[in-house]
Amino acid sequence: MAPIEPPPPLSGKKRRIGVMTSGGDAPGMNGAVRAVVRMSIAQNCEAYAIYEGYEGLVQGGDMIREMGWEDVRGFLSEGGTLIGTARCKAFMERPGRLNAAKNMIIKGIDALIICGGDGSLTGADKFRGEWPGLLEELVEKKELTAEQVEPFKHLNIVGLVGSIDNDLSMTDATIGCYSSLGRICESVDCIDATALSHQRAFVIEVMGRHCGWLALMAGVSTGADYVFLPENPPSENWEAEMCSIIKRHRDLGKRKTIVIVAEGAHDRNLRKISPLHVKTLLTDTLRLDTRITTLGHVQRGGTACAYDRMLATLQGAEAVKAVLEATPDTPSPVICMVENKIERRPLLQAVKQTHEVAEAIAAKDFDRAMGLRDAEFAEYWQAYNITTATDQPQLRLPEEKRLRVGIIHIGAPAGGMNAATRAAVAYCLARGHTPVALHNGFPGLIRHHDDKPLGAVREVSWLDAEGWASKGGSEIGTNRGLPSEDMATVAMCFEKYKIQALFAVGGFEAFTSISELRKARDQYESLKIPMVILPATVSNNVPGTEYSIGSDTCLNALIQYCDACRQSASSSRRRVFVIETQGGASGYIATLAGLSIGAFAVYTPEDGINIKMLDRDIDHLREHFSKDKGQNRAGKIILRNEKASKTYTTEIIASMIREEARGRFESRVGVPGHFQQGTTPSPMDRVRAARFGVKSLQHIENFIGKSKDEIADDPMSASVIGIKGAKVLFSSMKYVEENETDWKDRRPKDEFWMGLKDVVDTLSGRPKALPTP
Numbered sequence: 001m002a003p004i005e006p007p008p009p010l011s012g013k014k015r016r017i018g019v020m021t022s023g024g025d026a027p028g029m030n031g032a033v034r035a036v037v038r039m040s041i042a043q044n045c046e047a048y049a050i051y052e053g054y055e056g057l058v059q060g061g062d063m064i065r066e067m068g069w070e071d072v073r074g075f076l077s078e079g080g081t082l083i084g085t086a087r088c089k090a091f092m093e094r095p096g097r098l099n100a101a102k103n104m105i106i107k108g109i110d111a112l113i114i115c116g117g118d119g120s121l122t123g124a125d126k127f128r129g130e131w132p133g134l135l136e137e138l139v140e141k142k143e144l145t146a147e148q149v150e151p152f153k154h155l156n157i158v159g160l161v162g163s164i165d166n167d168l169s170m171t172d173a174t175i176g177c178y179s180s181l182g183r184i185c186e187s188v189d190c191i192d193a194t195a196l197s198h199q200r201a202f203v204i205e206v207m208g209r210h211c212g213w214l215a216l217m218a219g220v221s222t223g224a225d226y227v228f229l230p231e232n233p234p235s236e237n238w239e240a241e242m243c244s245i246i247k248r249h250r251d252l253g254k255r256k257t258i259v260i261v262a263e264g265a266h267d268r269n270l271r272k273i274s275p276l277h278v279k280t281l282l283t284d285t286l287r288l289d290t291r292i293t294t295l296g297h298v299q300r301g302g303t304a305c306a307y308d309r310m311l312a313t314l315q316g317a318e319a320v321k322a323v324l325e326a327t328p329d330t331p332s333p334v335i336c337m338v339e340n341k342i343e344r345r346p347l348l349q350a351v352k353q354t355h356e357v358a359e360a361i362a363a364k365d366f367d368r369a370m371g372l373r374d375a376e377f378a379e380y381w382q383a384y385n386i387t388t389a390t391d392q393p394q395l396r397l398p399e400e401k402r403l404r405v406g407i408i409h410i411g412a413p414a415g416g417m418n419a420a421t422r423a424a425v426a427y428c429l430a431r432g433h434t435p436v437a438l439h440n441g442f443p444g445l446i447r448h449h450d451d452k453p454l455g456a457v458r459e460v461s462w463l464d465a466e467g468w469a470s471k472g473g474s475e476i477g478t479n480r481g482l483p484s485e486d487m488a489t490v491a492m493c494f495e496k497y498k499i500q501a502l503f504a505v506g507g508f509e510a511f512t513s514i515s516e517l518r519k520a521r522d523q524y525e526s527l528k529i530p531m532v533i534l535p536a537t538v539s540n541n542v543p544g545t546e547y548s549i550g551s552d553t554c555l556n557a558l559i560q561y562c563d564a565c566r567q568s569a570s571s572s573r574r575r576v577f578v579i580e581t582q583g584g585a586s587g588y589i590a591t592l593a594g595l596s597i598g599a600f601a602v603y604t605p606e607d608g609i610n611i612k613m614l615d616r617d618i619d620h621l622r623e624h625f626s627k628d629k630g631q632n633r634a635g636k637i638i639l640r641n642e643k644a645s646k647t648y649t650t651e652i653i654a655s656m657i658r659e660e661a662r663g664r665f666e667s668r669v670g671v672p673g674h675f676q677q678g679t680t681p682s683p684m685d686r687v688r689a690a691r692f693g694v695k696s697l698q699h700i701e702n703f704i705g706k707s708k709d710e711i712a713d714d715p716m717s718a719s720v721i722g723i724k725g726a727k728v729l730f731s732s733m734k735y736v737e738e739n740e741t742d743w744k745d746r747r748p749k750d751e752f753w754m755g756l757k758d759v760v761d762t763l764s765g766r767p768k769a770l771p772t773p
């Protein structure tokens, strides 16, 4: 990031930026503090930590301390908040805030970055609103002089939303919510095994007083039978409805039942729905052996997942930028995430809208409460409902509009492939379509299409796919082979099995396959059908999207591996790990993992590796370890993408470091290999897979009733679903193939994440890279 010219309010002095964490702790808060501290220092400002939230601001003294570069080392991998948090009563009252203002001026702090929930941000906004009055009062009461307060006339406040509930309006994700969802999914996955063994029912209570995000997402990602959310209570006769849905699932052969209850769940008359009430119903009405599990504070704990580390780091860096760009008239911003884009939104409005949700719930205006949540939330709710209740006659299409939908996995396995397939199957069945699995990719179809009835083409039942939400790998088998291996047979199979639409899940091979099928439509009538590809690959290199399912699972596996390496490095000697990541010719995984673990350097195929770069990095390592007097034994991690350079292999780089270190430090190689595909898919991959799976099928339905030629002539009849910036959209394959694809290197021409490399380098203090010769 290029240095921003800061406005000089302190007449020649460096700007001092305060950072605090407040309200309930959330995984990722430490990453935000690290990013704010280091980015402030990198921008020639001073960073101060305010300990114990507003309590530190009110008390001042030693609770407001300057932070150096090294003080935040290791913060990214720690859970909770290392600078403490508290609920501070004193700050709720004006005298407390007056003290806080005085302490800030005494410490010379004129900008505050607060990471907390809606309460903390409300407090922050109030503080800024009162600021001029507080300064006047301080002068009036002779606690400070007019000269002392003069340079502090304008207080800059920037909010970062740190909360596990994901309850702030205007942002898709708060720092901590995906880590918390991860804890919930881990627990439900464990409970699943015992429930299945004993054919039990479990009622699981999760956090969320006014916000059902955790409950809903847990429902989507674990395939729960029923969920209760505060914003959208069930119908008047929910007891009968819930029992009927669960009974139907049991009648279809399901051996377990999971019901998720948000702690703030209630009925349409605001009567609390307790886990005990649900348990009694399941026991008395359905005679199910039912247990209750309250997950409680487990949901807050542990280290942050990759997404939260990335979010916290990018938002922390953006918050510093916002401070430096603010003018006296800029409204206080809160840093938000919309799909894949960091945006600044007015803090006041975001807090107001958040409070309106609680007000709408209290007024029993549940449509409004849902409407005030983001559009994404409503889509997840819809996806959950369509894919869960099996008996919804109102959703079924008339006979003549029903399709036989082929579902195929192509390429290497990636987390979320099964979840996407489960959602597509459930959606098809709800609408009356027939989901047909094409097993083992195109080679499976080409070689085994005659082996009936257990051949490569099989209709999938609800029960077949029901348990796939949390399963890793590919249940229907995947293969890298392309349809061009034998296009005539592929086309013949589509004809023979009456495939009227195709839903393909996979990476660059899937993209290439759909491209081939699209181009072969001129020759084969049976290929004139709607086709959608849902990108799924650890490499995240599919054109037409900034996010492929599976990439988040991969990042989580990778940071787990890197955390273990770093721990080993800090427990033994001063050590540098050179870790080789997957990603093909795309440096996405290496860069994002670098951001999430605070890598010393990241080597990508896009930039390549050259001798000057290595020389500079080794010099920097030498300098770093020479300053170390033994008190700081934390290791360093270098991430090298597998195709970053043909010459400078991972081994060679590690050997060069070893040689040049001359015994002062050492190096090791780490190759996590297939470990990066992960075991169980991450919650983010699961929920996005479900949402995109449903959206893909809805897109396919746009072509019902169209002739083959109409379909072939419509560029959107072969498309890729993806996230681009703040939007989820379908792009025409033809357009993406011709304009956005780097076919040689098998990646998008424009890789949105390239700018993030600068942030990794800035926050690790890496010397600026010279342009590659």
Ligand code: ATP
Pocket (backbone or CB within 6 Å): 022, 023, 024, 025, 054, 086, 087, 088, 089, 090, 091, 092, 093, 116, 117, 118, 119, 120, 121, 122, 123, 124, 126, 163, 164, 165
């Ligand atoms: P969580 O989402 O985890 O509950 P939160 O930030 O909403 O986090 P709160 O306990 O509501 O948590 O708020 C944290 C602190 O923010 C309070 O203890 C108080 O010091 C301050 N605060 C909250 N609301 C206000 C307010 N209206 N005016 C002044 N200060 C406030």
